[in-house]
Amino acid sequence: MPDSSALMMADHPDLVERVETYLREMYALGDGRSPLRVLRTLVSSPRLADFRVRDFNTDGYAKVGDSFLNEHTMLSDWSQKSYGVELSRWRLIYPNLEIVSDYELRDERITRIQVWPFDPKLLSFEAMKISVTLSYTDFELYRQSRLVGALNDLMQMYNLEVDPDAR
Known part of the structure; x- marks a missing residue:
């Protein structure tokens, strides 16, 4: 059985290789x-916190x-786009941002910010697929079933079932 005692971050340089090997071995053990x-059990979620920000300049963010x-599956996006911001960068820009909790559903001036421990722009496409998949909580997957299909499509090559009820 693969060793699952060491949890790694999603920016690990050998992430994709290790995930492929781990899931292949786990699949061989199951049916x-x-x-x-x-x-x-192998990779931690990169998502540390969420914020809604008004009039955020998204240039340079992933x-x-x-x-x-939305860009890589059939899932359609919300009016508020989601961007990842590295924690150290977030600490610098946070004091100058307008954080909001109430806003209109279709207000495109609102940006959804996820704070990550590393800069998501530095990830390969495959590492980003894994990271985005892990960034969703089971609660979100239960609440928004449309995500399960999109994430299953995204993770198809890894033979991963994203449904939170999967055993």
């Missing part, structure tokens, strides 16, 4: 696709979450 919980899925 179907590996559930998302198996991947979560799309994450639903906005990433």
Whole structure:
């Protein structure tokens, strides 16, 4: 059985190789696709916190979450785009931002910010796919079933089942 005692961050230089090997070995032990919980025993979620910000300049930031899925699957995005901001950068820009909690659903001036421990722009496409998948909580997957299909499509090559009820 693969060693799952060492949880790694999603920016690990050998992330994709290790995930492929780990899931292949886990799949060989089971009778179907590996559930998302198996991947979560190897790699931690990069998402530390969420904020909604008004009039955020998105230049130089990577799309994450639903906005990433919108570009790479059939999932359609919300009016508020999602961007990843590295924690150290967030600490610098946070005092100058207008954080909001109430806003109109279709207000495109609002940006959804996910704070990550590293800069998501530095990830390869495959590492970003893994990171975005892990950034969703089971609660979000239950609440927004449309995400499960999009993430399953995104993670198809890894033979991963994203459904939070998968055993």
